[in-house]
Amino acid sequence: xxxxxxxxxxxxxxxxSVQAEQNIAKAVLRIREAAARGAQIICLQELxxxxxxxxxxxxxxxxxxxxxxxxxxxxxxxxxxxLGVVIIAxxxxxxxxxxxHNTAAILNTDGAIAGxxxxxxxxxDPLYYEKFYFTPGDLGFLNFDTxxxxxxxxxxxxxxxxEAARLTALQGADILFYPTAIGWHPAEKAVYGAAQVxxxxxxxxxxxxxxGIYVAAxxxxxxxxxxxxxxIEFFGSSFIADPFGQVIxxxxxxxxxxxxxxxxPARVEEVRRNWPFFRxxxxxxxxxxxxxxxxxxxDQ
Amino acid sequence: xxxxxxxxxxxxxxxxSVQAEQNIAKAVLRIREAAARGAQIICLQELxxxxxxxxxxxxxxxxxxxxxxxxxxxxxxxxxxxLGVVIIAxxxxxxxxxxxHNTAAILNTDGAIAGxxxxxxxxxDPLYYEKFYFTPGDLGFLNFDTxxxxxxxxxxxxxxxxEAARLTALQGADILFYPTAIGWHPAEKAVYGAAQVxxxxxxxxxxxxxxGIYVAAxxxxxxxxxxxxxxIEFFGSSFIADPFGQVIxxxxxxxxxxxxxxxxPARVEEVRRNWPFFRxxxxxxxxxxxxxxxxxxxDQ
Numbered sequence: 001x002x003x004x005x006x007x008x009x010x011x012x013x014x015x016x017s018v019q020a021e022q023n024i025a026k027a028v029l030r031i032r033e034a035a036a037r038g039a040q041i042i043c044l045q046e047l048x049x050x051x052x053x054x055x056x057x058x059x060x061x062x063x064x065x066x067x068x069x070x071x072x073x074x075x076x077x078x079x080x081x082x083l084g085v086v087i088i089a090x091x092x093x094x095x096x097x098x099x100x101h102n103t104a105a106i107l108n109t110d111g112a113i114a115g116x117x118x119x120x121x122x123x124x125d126p127l128y129y130e131k132f133y134f135t136p137g138d139l140g141f142l143n144f145d146t147x148x149x150x151x152x153x154x155x156x157x158x159x160x161x162x163e164a165a166r167l168t169a170l171q172g173a174d175i176l177f178y179p180t181a182i183g184w185h186p187a188e189k190a191v192y193g194a195a196q197v198x199x200x201x202x203x204x205x206x207x208x209x210x211x212g213i214y215v216a217a218x219x220x221x222x223x224x225x226x227x228x229x230x231x232i233e234f235f236g237s238s239f240i241a242d243p244f245g246q247v248i249x250x251x252x253x254x255x256x257x258x259x260x261x262x263x264x265p266a267r268v269e270e271v272r273r274n275w276p277f278f279r280x281x282x283x284x285x286x287x288x289x290x291x292x293x294x295x296x297x298x299d300q
Numbered sequence: 301x302x303x304x305x306x307x308x309x310x311x312x313x314x315x316x317s318v319q320a321e322q323n324i325a326k327a328v329l330r331i332r333e334a335a336a337r338g339a340q341i342i343c344l345q346e347l348x349x350x351x352x353x354x355x356x357x358x359x360x361x362x363x364x365x366x367x368x369x370x371x372x373x374x375x376x377x378x379x380x381x382x383l384g385v386v387i388i389a390x391x392x393x394x395x396x397x398x399x400x401h402n403t404a405a406i407l408n409t410d411g412a413i414a415g416x417x418x419x420x421x422x423x424x425d426p427l428y429y430e431k432f433y434f435t436p437g438d439l440g441f442l443n444f445d446t447x448x449x450x451x452x453x454x455x456x457x458x459x460x461x462x463e464a465a466r467l468t469a470l471q472g473a474d475i476l477f478y479p480t481a482i483g484w485h486p487a488e489k490a491v492y493g494a495a496q497v498x499x500x501x502x503x504x505x506x507x508x509x510x511x512g513i514y515v516a517a518x519x520x521x522x523x524x525x526x527x528x529x530x531x532i533e534f535f536g537s538s539f540i541a542d543p544f545g546q547v548i549x550x551x552x553x554x555x556x557x558x559x560x561x562x563x564x565p566a567r568v569e570e571v572r573r574n575w576p577f578f579r580x581x582x583x584x585x586x587x588x589x590x591x592x593x594x595x596x597x598x599d600q
Contacts (some may be wrong), residue, residue, distance in 0.1 A: 003478075060361055061310075093498070096457075120582050120585060121580045121581075122580065124582065125575075136582065141585070156391045160464030160577050161467075161577065161581065162506070162510055163462075163466075166463070166589060166593070167586065167588060167589060170593050171594045171595065172329075177323055181368065195546055199545050200573075201531070202502055202506055202507045202509060202545050203510060203545075206462070206503050206506030206509075209460070209499050209502060209506075210460060210461070210503060210506075219316070225597070229463045244495055244499055245495075245498070245499050246495055274425075275499075276425075277461065280421045280457065281421075281461065281592070282421060282436065282461075284590075285440050285441070285588075286463045286589055286590050288467060288470070289463060289466060289467060289583075289586055289589055290471075290586050290587055291470065292581070293470050293472075293578070294467070294471045295301070295471065295472060
């Protein structure tokens with residue numbers, strides 16, 4: 001596997017309205033702007049086509065889902081082809097009646113779907129009722145070969161799992177993308193807000209460090225929901241970390257932004273030569289990581 | 301598994317001379333001080349009994365090794381019993397002729413060895429020639445039941461491996477201890493020094509976050525070696541992180557210190573209830589983490 005070429009990435013951090021058409025139009029506008037500023041691989045935030053609907057459990061909201069291929073991948077595929085860029089689009093996938101996924105589609109520069117990733121780890125917490133909507137992914141952890149290089153894509157809750165980052169990195173990608181929708185409960189922000197953003201950033205930077213790989217996280221901004229009881233203030237903070245975990249681009253907590261960075265696979269090579277963690281993994285001793293909990297005791 | 305009681309920990313960050321007797325005497329003095337200040341589980345830095353001898357490959361230096369049980373565990377076991385504390389002691393273990401390990405011994409309050417952990421991941425880089433001295437551990441990742449609670453112990457290079465933290469946490473420990481010996485190459489410090497300490501701290505804080513567990517890292521201080529070409533400036537920076545990755549105690553880069561903190565298993569419970577990562581692990585999809593690299597392709 002030779003060292004690949006440099007590539008430019010762009011992350012679109014934005015707010016969303018309740019109108020899907022408005023969100024798609026805004027996303028396309030920002031993709032055009034990112035491409036004009038040199039971005040070659042452009043990643044949208046999680047479920048950018050709508051507000052974050054998982055705040056409630058409502059059967060009507062399954063109407064927001066669409067097939068893949070479908071309207072969004074057609075629209076964005078045409079844009080990818082026109083601009084000669086790769087687009088990572090997080091969508092609410094309707095796979096069959098009663099079977100829906102939280103799915104990222106990777107659109108290559110020819111407008112075709114290079115592949116899809118179905119979110120593997122599904123959260124379920126107050127205001128994040130995702131287990132109601134999304135069946136856990138069944139495609140495993142994947143890499144995608146694009147015109148500008150091999151990439152890994154994971155989605156939001158996956159970011160808390162070192163296993164997901166490791167399994168994706170071990171396929172050769174130079175970068176992990178994390179489309180995300182995470183925010184503050186208004187009642188928690190004052191006490192826990194800073195620590196939550198810090199934990200979110202730290203765990204993702206740690207994936208860069210553990211695997212010697214670029215990490216790009218893109219999150220939405222804006223308050224969604226009618227009241228402080230049922231609403232979420234999405235905290236943005238999109239960032240790009242280099243393969244040593246150093247942040248090379250950082251967005252605000254509350255503004256729409258396009259975040260750009262150059263990624264150099266030679267830097268991946270350099271970091272992994274100097275701190276060669278892949279060399280020393282004890283693959284003979286990791287088997288029980290597939291257990292739920294290792295609580296078997298000597299007397300059982 | 302009921303929620304355990306609170307416990308107090310103490311980390312001994314110190315410099316080492318070339319005289320083993322001096323180092324042991326200093327360690328015992330600091331253990332007494334930590335105990336007097338309330339510490340119940342006291343962790344010494346990696347290979348505290350000597351300077352960090354792995355800076356060169358020298359067959360003579362195997363004389364520094366000792367049996368376990370042996371002189372150090374006898375001395376420290378007596379201190380543990382006298383003070384009613386648990387001591388974690390990182391030692392150079394002579395297991396047999398030509399078979400040596402980097403081993404942590406856990407001494408319980410009765411002075412007996414509660415168990416040993418043999419360092420699983422062994423580095424080998426300029427000035428850290430550990431593969432010459434240490435056979436990789438063959439005991440796997442372990443927990444130890446002490447008077448004050450169940451603990452996990454890993455050693456230095458293990459800290460870069462999320463698998464090691466996960467496999468130890470999955471056995472029920474409320475805290476991971478990392479005795480460590482890491483420092484700056486004098487020629488690298490100006491350019492890379494800050495990023496290296498930051499990466500070291502970030503990866504360990506990430507283990508706290510990913511597993512909802514306390515993490516305590518203890519590192520040595522002081523310059524060892526005759527010249528800037530062959531010497532290492534150990535950067536201290538010992539710290540204790542809570543189960544959300546927040547640093548609750550922090551030592552300097554260059555001073556001898558005793559770092560104390562209270563650890564509350566109820567806090568582990570609280571963090572894991574709120575961000576329940578253990579609930580959603582995709583244990584059906586982690587099998588290939590035991591592969592060296594997942595580079596098998598469709599055409600092979």
